[in-house]
Amino acid sequence: DGGITQSPKYLFRKEGQNVTLSCEQNLNHDAMYWYRQDPGQGLRLIYYSQIVNDFQKGDIAEGYSVSREKKESFPLTVTSAQKNPTAFYLCASSIPDRKFGYTFGSGTRLTVV
């Protein structure tokens, strides 16, 4: 079955460390997205990519970085510059044709220890 796989499910980060969250899809979707979800704040867009080797900043890109070297993969790195990284991170993908909706992964919960 096609879908989006996020790993790991839980991730713990020490102060000052960079960590990378994985997102892989086998839906053959061109566009991929990273969202952050905090209680009471809804989903906020971090980065998105509509094509390989190209990506755009979302509303809260500071302290994060991404790459899009393959169509199937869109990893997110949470850098030490992100001062409040504890959150639930969701990856999504879509066909760029706006008639279609988004498909989401199961999420990664990141906690700073």
Place this chain on the structure above:
Amino acid sequence: KQEVTQIPAALSVPEGENLVLNCSFTDSAIYNLQWFRQDPGKGLTSLLLIQSSQREQTSGRLNASLDKSSGRSTLYIAASQPGDSATYLCAVRLHNRDDKIIFGKGTRLHILP
């Protein structure tokens, strides 16, 4: 700037009742509207996608309507069951050069057995 609002933030109803969840948006220039379900600690599951030219979509006990001119959508759940307990989010896909979707903060639904 598009804003999406979901009221109420939380709702409890007895099992077996029919219920309606509300979603409103400020700018009618949308491509489509998507309803999602999210269980605690999980990703988003797409329930229904309504194109801007459509009035409603149905899937099983779920029916979603869209009134683009008034900026409103409703999700109707018939014969509610305890398994319907979850957070329900709506999201609109923007009709502009930014390929983004804007989420509401969700309605947390609890079906009382």
